Amino acid sequence: MTEFLLVKLQYHCSESELKSSTGAIVATSGVRGYSDRRVPTEAQACCRLQRNSHRLKMETFSSKHMAMKAQKKILSHMANKSVMQMFIDDTSSEILDELYRVSKEHTGNRNEAQKVVKNMIKVAVKVGVLFRHERFSADELSLAHEFKKKFHHGAMTAISFQEVEFTFDKSIMIDNLVICRDILLQLVEKHLTPKSLDRIRHVFNHYADPDLLTNLYDHEGSLWPHLTKICGGLNKLIEEGKL
Structure with a gap:
């Protein structure tokens, strides 16, 4: 009993x-x-x-909540080129391809390079789903606006350093990436799992590596052609008002 x-x-x-x-x-x-x-x-x-x-x-079942969870879960397991074509325009896709090549050449590790780009896509898709389902509060939307401003500023800085010789300053690049990382973490911390938050840290920390940035902005280095294409893509996105 x-x-x-x-x-x-x-x-x-x-x-x-x-x-x-x-x-x-x-x-x-x-x-x-x-x-x-x-x-x-x-x-x-x-x-x-x-x-x-x-x-x-x-009685407490929410189909909207379940749909959002299902979308995030399914799409996060499909972080490949087909998903990129569904959610990311051609220019952004080309930038991601170049970032993959930069990571692969710098680390000499194809799996690590793939993991970084896959994590980037997973995070982008999940944040997009949250926006689509209007899950962000007014304060969080302010954070999203701040992230967009900082990311735009970071992109402009990256382009400037590539176009104007001898202006590259890795400390500025690192600061921009760290600020963007922290704002994004604050934006999604109540919505995504610890594993997804770790993906965000992984991506930003990877590209904020001082050695990677130094090699990337070396005019005589093997990564310079990739940087040129990345900055060309960023310029195009800015001109089209997408960044």
Whole structure:
């Protein structure tokens, strides 16, 4: 009986529901000739209580919330070129391709380069889903506006350093990336999982690496052609009002 009371507390069932599950056992205990098959087992009683709990949970079901969760989960598992084509324009896709090549050449690790770009796509898709479902508060939307301003400023700085020789300052680039990272984390911290937050840190920390930036802005280095294409793409996005 103690076990049944614990089950009752767990599933918040009524007294009458508990009696319906246990009454037959109490009433027939010690009666000879009573068929055991007519006495509900503890497992059967628990199943009834679980069904009741399921009905209670359904009352708070939100199809909109479930749809948003499903979109984020499904799309995060499809961080590949087909998803890029669905959610990201051609110019942005080309920039991501060049960022992948930069990471691959700098680290010498193809898997790590793929992971960085996949994490970037997953984060972008999830933030896009949150915007689409209007999940951000007024304060968070202000943060989103601030992130956009800082990211735009960072892109302009990156282009300027590439176009004007001897102006590159890695400390400025690192500061811009760190500021953007922290604003984005603050924007989504109440909406995304710790794993997704780690993806954001991974992406920004990867490209804020001083050695990577130094090699990237070396005019004689192997990464310079990739930087030229990246900055060309950023310029195009700015001209089109997309960045």
